[in-house]
Amino acid sequence: MPLYHTEDQAMLADTARQFMADEGNIAKQLRHYRDMNCKDGFGHALWKQFAELGFTGILVAEADGGLGMGHVEAGIVLEEVGRNLTPSPFLTSSVMAATALGAASDELRGRYLPGLLAGDSVFAVAIDEGPKHRPERIATKAERAGNDFKLSGAKTFVVQGGSADMLVVAARTAGSDEDDAGITLFAVPRDAAGLSVENARLVDSSQAAHVKLDGVQLDADAVIGEVDGGREVLNRVVRAGRVGAAAESVGVAQGSFDMTTTYLKQRKQFGKLIGEFQALQHRAAHLYSELEIARATVIKAQQLLDAGSDKADLMVSVAKAKAGKAAGLAVKEGVQMHGGIGMTDEYDIGLYMKRDRALAEFMGDLYYHADRVAKLSGY
Amino acid sequence: MSDLEAFRAEIRAWLEENCPPEMREPPRDEDDMCWGGRNFQFKNEAQKLWLERCAAKGYTVPEWPTPYGGAGLSPAQAKVWREEMNRLGARPPLSSFGIWMLGPALLKFGTEEQKVHYLNQIARGEIRWCQGYSEPGSGSDLVSLQTFGEDKGDHWVVNGQKIWTSYANKADWIFCLVRTDKANKYQGISFLLFDMASPGVSTKPILLISGNSPFCETFFDNVAVPKHQIVGEVGRGWDVAKYLLGHEREMISGAGGNDRLNTIGAFAKRNGLEDPLLRAELAMFDVDALAFSAMGEKFLDEIKVGKAHPAQPNMMKYAGTELNKRRHELLMAAGGSAALEWESESSNHGGKARSWLRTKANSIEGGTSEVMLNVISKRILDLPGA
Numbered sequence: 001m002p003l004y005h006t007e008d009q010a011m012l013a014d015t016a017r018q019f020m021a022d023e024g025n026i027a028k029q030l031r032h033y034r035d036m037n038c039k040d041g042f043g044h045a046l047w048k049q050f051a052e053l054g055f056t057g058i059l060v061a062e063a064d065g066g067l068g069m070g071h072v073e074a075g076i077v078l079e080e081v082g083r084n085l086t087p088s089p090f091l092t093s094s095v096m097a098a099t100a101l102g103a104a105s106d107e108l109r110g111r112y113l114p115g116l117l118a119g120d121s122v123f124a125v126a127i128d129e130g131p132k133h134r135p136e137r138i139a140t141k142a143e144r145a146g147n148d149f150k151l152s153g154a155k156t157f158v159v160q161g162g163s164a165d166m167l168v169v170a171a172r173t174a175g176s177d178e179d180d181a182g183i184t185l186f187a188v189p190r191d192a193a194g195l196s197v198e199n200a201r202l203v204d205s206s207q208a209a210h211v212k213l214d215g216v217q218l219d220a221d222a223v224i225g226e227v228d229g230g231r232e233v234l235n236r237v238v239r240a241g242r243v244g245a246a247a248e249s250v251g252v253a254q255g256s257f258d259m260t261t262t263y264l265k266q267r268k269q270f271g272k273l274i275g276e277f278q279a280l281q282h283r284a285a286h287l288y289s290e291l292e293i294a295r296a297t298v299i300k301a302q303q304l305l306d307a308g309s310d311k312a313d314l315m316v317s318v319a320k321a322k323a324g325k326a327a328g329l330a331v332k333e334g335v336q337m338h339g340g341i342g343m344t345d346e347y348d349i350g351l352y353m354k355r356d357r358a359l360a361e362f363m364g365d366l367y368y369h370a371d372r373v374a375k376l377s378g379y
Numbered sequence: 380m381s382d383l384e385a386f387r388a389e390i391r392a393w394l395e396e397n398c399p400p401e402m403r404e405p406p407r408d409e410d411d412m413c414w415g416g417r418n419f420q421f422k423n424e425a426q427k428l429w430l431e432r433c434a435a436k437g438y439t440v441p442e443w444p445t446p447y448g449g450a451g452l453s454p455a456q457a458k459v460w461r462e463e464m465n466r467l468g469a470r471p472p473l474s475s476f477g478i479w480m481l482g483p484a485l486l487k488f489g490t491e492e493q494k495v496h497y498l499n500q501i502a503r504g505e506i507r508w509c510q511g512y513s514e515p516g517s518g519s520d521l522v523s524l525q526t527f528g529e530d531k532g533d534h535w536v537v538n539g540q541k542i543w544t545s546y547a548n549k550a551d552w553i554f555c556l557v558r559t560d561k562a563n564k565y566q567g568i569s570f571l572l573f574d575m576a577s578p579g580v581s582t583k584p585i586l587l588i589s590g591n592s593p594f595c596e597t598f599f600d601n602v603a604v605p606k607h608q609i610v611g612e613v614g615r616g617w618d619v620a621k622y623l624l625g626h627e628r629e630m631i632s633g634a635g636g637n638d639r640l641n642t643i644g645a646f647a648k649r650n651g652l653e654d655p656l657l658r659a660e661l662a663m664f665d666v667d668a669l670a671f672s673a674m675g676e677k678f679l680d681e682i683k684v685g686k687a688h689p690a691q692p693n694m695m696k697y698a699g700t701e702l703n704k705r706r707h708e709l710l711m712a713a714g715g716s717a718a719l720e721w722e723s724e725s726s727n728h729g730g731k732a733r734s735w736l737r738t739k740a741n742s743i744e745g746g747t748s749e750v751m752l753n754v755i756s757k758r759i760l761d762l763p764g765a
Contacts, residue, residue, distance in 0.1 A: 002454075002455070002458070002681075003673070003676050003677035003680045003681075004677065004681055004684075004686055261760055261762070264762060264763075265761075265762065272764070273763045273764070275762040275763045275764075276762070276763050276764035278756075281752065281753070281756035281760075282749070282753075282756070284762065285694075285751075285752040285753075285756045285759075286752065288694065288755055288759060289694045289698045290698075292674065292691075292694060293670050293671055293673075293674040293698060295677075296670070296674040296676070296678075297673045300673035300676065300677070301673075318666055318673075319670075322666055322667070322670040366666075370659070370662040370663050370665075370666050371662060373644075373665050373666050373669070374644055374658060374661065374662035377644050377665060378644075378645045379644045379645055379652055
């Protein structure tokens with residue numbers, strides 16, 4: 001399959017680009033909800049519009065009322081989200097939770113998917129337990145009590161956790177913290193007794209929660225997939241999250257880059273446009289090169305994932321690492337090349353830097369994924 | 380089964396049947412590759428057989444039209460060909476500047492007679508070409524070149540000097556930039572083809588820091604070149620030259636290379652990998668190498684259907700060569716003192732060290748990294764005054 005968008009995908013990209021630029025732009029969404037100190041950090045009206053366009057069901061099977069598309073299509077939406085810094089629960093709900101629910105029973109899918117498709121529901125995914133992404137280690141326990149399970153533990157960096165109607169929680173039903181086996185995924189409703197969610201506003205004005213599970217009692221119906229066999233589904237969820245975050249990073253990088261090259265063509269110093277200085281031209285050209293490579297890596301990973309290739313896992317880590325690297329460079333060069341104005345809150349370039357920082361951390365940073373590439377390559 | 384899958388099965392079976400086992404290993408270095416030409420000495424029977432079998436099917440240049448010696452594959456089929464070659468670890472049957480550089484230029488600018496004549500020779504590996512571009516005073520500023528062809532009616536008489544002519548001493552013919560009009564800088568250059576055995580042509584290898592001499596000085600002393608041996612119009616050679624440079628840069632970038640050769644961490648581990656910081660550097664490198672291999676695939680896919688920016692080969696060249704230099708720095712570090720050996724049998728006569736030094740030219744030849752960044756600034760980013 002060639003590494004560019006099909007005609008249908010290019011049409012979707014046009015739709016997403018126009019919609020996000022018109023409705024999801026920084027003034028209307030990010031700044032608006034940030035400045036009103038919104039507890040969700042995003043607009044529910046926009047989330048409804050995502051649903052009207054079908055975006056919320058991109059990864060939901062057609063049999064369940066979704067569009068039954070793949071990670072390439074989800075990535076198309078995420079790139080525009082990134083470019084416009086559009087706050088939305090798309091990545092956690094429609095990419096990660098939807099991937100988890102894909103493995104769930106008819107009953108659970110019937111309970112949760114209609115709300116997602118309609119843009120009424122928001123879901124979060126609770127995996128990490130410390131300040132760094134380490135899904136290999138799950139200590140949160142789910143103990144059997146008859147037909148029920150009792151969940152105890154603490155989760156960190158649960159993006160949109162405070163707004164979520166349901167949280168997908170990875171817990172341990174057997175084995176020790178680092179075991180591959182013995183993981184079970186649960187769909188935990190927001191109002192479950194013993195569940196406490198403490199919202200924290202992050203540097204980029206997104207909301208992520210500290211979640212405590214203090215003997216949360218769930219019946220067996222809440223299990224997503226197989227008891228003790230959740231690792232495989234969890235892997236699918238994190239891969240979806242990683243490649244999705246990588247696509248969003250490419251959008252962040254592109255948005256920051258476009259803003260910066262525009263500035264290079266406008267700003268004058270020493271009687272010249274600063275874009276005439278070779279010192280800046282070469283750095284901009286290098287950044288272009290890194291950004292192009294990151295974009296290629298992300299679409300390669302998306303296609304491999306959609307094709308079910310056994311090379312997908314490696315390439316997803318390459319994509320998350322490379323996109324993070326390119327976006328990190330894009331925002332740092334962006335602020336530097338803007339000079340003093342880049343340090344002001346009034347100007348948007350700094351918002352890109354903040355978003356990149358949060359996205360870089362989400363689902364594993366450059367160091368985590370480079371290490372993973374080494375391990376998967378046998379060293 | 381789709382047509383493409385049927386094609387894949389056919390190619391896979393053909394390769395299994397026809398690619399000799401010795402040709403399923405990457406070449407050790409440039410000297411171990413098959414370059415073809417009048418005087419080429421095959422390393423072994425397998426190398427000869429592999430070339431003959433591929434040439435008979437048009438597989439030395441799978442995408443060229445069949446009348447010109449190719450197999451006429453579509454972009455999608457050619458991708459399958461590359462994937463199946465990589466899968467087997469098969470090395471290219473023929474490597475040549477004719478395939479990478481002159482061929483594409485002839486396909487675009489050549490007359491029908493030129494295409495039939497020269498392209499078939501290239502495809503069969505009969506003629507080995509070299510490139511006469513740089514001159515002692517014209518490196519990055521190539522357009523200032525001085526080699527002059529004086530109009531003598533039915534032929535030109537060429538005088539001047541080229542430098543960094545890769546394998547000029549082994550090549551049969553040269554494609555050469557020659558000034559045919561001294562008054563016109565850009566539109567005074569013509570793109571000429573001539574036999575290196577012509578009276579007045581001489582070459583002198585240049586000893587490089589690698590201890591090898593892949594490049595030559597090439598001298599022209601009253602060399603007669605018939606008028607029909609021009610590609611494109613008189614005075615419009617710069618257009619051909621620039622088009623060809625795009626292909627040269629694509630070639631040097633390494634896009635479409637064998638995936639298995641791109642990453643180095645696992646390879647480095649064979650010598651033991653006890654230093655965690657070196658391991659980290661290797662991991663960071665492998666991320667970039669795998670990412671660049673996706674870029675190479677995307678670039679080739681896009682260029683075949685006209686979706687790539689016309690100046691994109693400059694980006695590929697910049698990124699690919701800088702990556703390759705980093706690759707060899709790390710291979711030297713991973714190799715330790717063993718990689719320093721210059722003449723021993725066990726080191727394949729300094730293979731690692733010589734390759735490391737050879738790569739330093741990657742970001743100079745075919746346009747320096749700095750020139751590539753200039754071109755990206757100007758043609759892709761449209762930055763002012765660039």
